[in-house]
Amino acid sequence: MSKxxxxxxxxxxxxxxFVGGPAAWVAVMGSVEQSENExxxxxxxxTHESGATAVVHSFGATVLSFTxxxxxxxxxxxxxxxxxxxxxxxxxxxxVFPQFGQPxxxxxxxxxxxxxxxxxxxxxxxxxxxxxxMCTCVLGLDNTIATHEAWPYPYxxxxxxxxxxxxxxxxxxxxxxxxxxxxFQSLLHTxxxxxxxSATTISGLQGQSFFDKASDDPDTAKEDPDQHIEVAQYxxxxxxxxxxxxxxxxxxxVSPVGSISLSRHAQLSNSEGTKPLxxxxxxxxxxxxxxxxxxxxxxxxxxxxxxxxxxxxxxxxQLEPGACAAxxxxxxxxx
Ligand code: TA6
Numbered sequence: 001m002s003k004x005x006x007x008x009x010x011x012x013x014x015x016x017x018f019v020g021g022p023a024a025w026v027a028v029m030g031s032v033e034q035s036e037n038e039x040x041x042x043x044x045x046x047t048h049e050s051g052a053t054a055v056v057h058s059f060g061a062t063v064l065s066f067t068x069x070x071x072x073x074x075x076x077x078x079x080x081x082x083x084x085x086x087x088x089x090x091x092x093x094x095x096v097f098p099q100f101g102q103p104x105x106x107x108x109x110x111x112x113x114x115x116x117x118x119x120x121x122x123x124x125x126x127x128x129x130x131x132x133x134m135c136t137c138v139l140g141l142d143n144t145i146a147t148h149e150a151w152p153y154p155y156x157x158x159x160x161x162x163x164x165x166x167x168x169x170x171x172x173x174x175x176x177x178x179x180x181x182x183x184f185q186s187l188l189h190t191x192x193x194x195x196x197x198s199a200t201t202i203s204g205l206q207g208q209s210f211f212d213k214a215s216d217d218p219d220t221a222k223e224d225p226d227q228h229i230e231v232a233q234y235x236x237x238x239x240x241x242x243x244x245x246x247x248x249x250x251x252x253x254v255s256p257v258g259s260i261s262l263s264r265h266a267q268l269s270n271s272e273g274t275k276p277l278x279x280x281x282x283x284x285x286x287x288x289x290x291x292x293x294x295x296x297x298x299x300x301x302x303x304x305x306x307x308x309x310x311x312x313x314x315x316x317x318q319l320e321p322g323a324c325a326a327x328x329x330x331x332x333x334x335x
Contacts, residue, residue: 154178187311
């Protein structure tokens with residue numbers, strides 16, 4: 001599949017614009033179209049009134065692309081990614097749930113959410129006000145669609161994708177719809193398109209503690225004295241917030257594509273109200289050697305992407321019945 005196809009996705013256009021609906025549904029500032037790809041899987045195309053566009057694949061609710069009103073692609077999707085539902089999509093924004101990595105070998109690497117076909121929800125149960133003025137769609141997953149004997153809990157997830165002229169916001173809301181607590185991890189595995197990794201720096205994490213999976217002691221917290229991260233080898237770092245604190249926000253990725261801001265936060269809502277959750281941030285680039293082992297990563301693709309991944313992965317989140325944990329990222333091309 002050519003890169004152009006990966007972005008354009010041969011699709012039959014079925015105009016299906018969500019308009020109106022309950023008063024709580026913000027005005028759709030643009031159009032939301034559903035179509036099917038050649039594998040019969042639903043694609044959702046968002047077109048903001050500014051001209052910004054995004055494509056979301058129902059397999060894994062994976063954002064495949066976001067193009068700003070000025071025509072700049074901010075999300076990297078490998079041109080050799082498999083879009084037939086046979087495996088998690090290589091690129092875009094895959095979703096990690098209910099585990100990060102494979103601590104439970106009975107579950108797939110990064111859990112089952114990115115390997116499941118999500119439903120396009122006609123309207124969300126509530127509309128976060130941060131989506132005002134944006135073109136928004138919501139996809140849903142629950143235990144009647146995807147579950148596993150190793151993680152059999154009743155749950156419901158709403159995943160909001162909202163776009164404005166230079167910004168994409170994605171928000172994962174995990175609800176415990178059962179009668180008992182469950183523990184989970186989640187992460188937005190965002191592939192940022194940066195054009196050339198050798199001309200890219202990542203700032204905003206300097207001085208913060210991280211676990212270095214590329215080192216021979218991945219369980220020892222480290223600090224990086226450098227003012228920003230430059231990637232010239234395999235990088236796989238899990239940055240964690242300070243005790244009782246949060247990681248600095250945003251992360252800024254300065255690259256040939258431009259200066260890209262990635263802001264992220266997490267919240268826990270339950271019967272007592274809503275409070276911040278300390279989110280972690282993963283920075284990953286497989287570099288040449290590990291990229292060679294990824295059959296669905298296009299030749300040299302590691303030079304054109306870097307993953308900056310907001311998540312709840314350092315330990316697990318305990319969610320009580322009726323509670324909701326929300327993880328949000330806001331990615332913007334800065335002027
Ligand atoms: O990005 C963090 C990470 O856990 C890396 O360790 C690497 O495994 C990456 O995810 C990609 O995982 P995947 O299963 O998509 O090949």
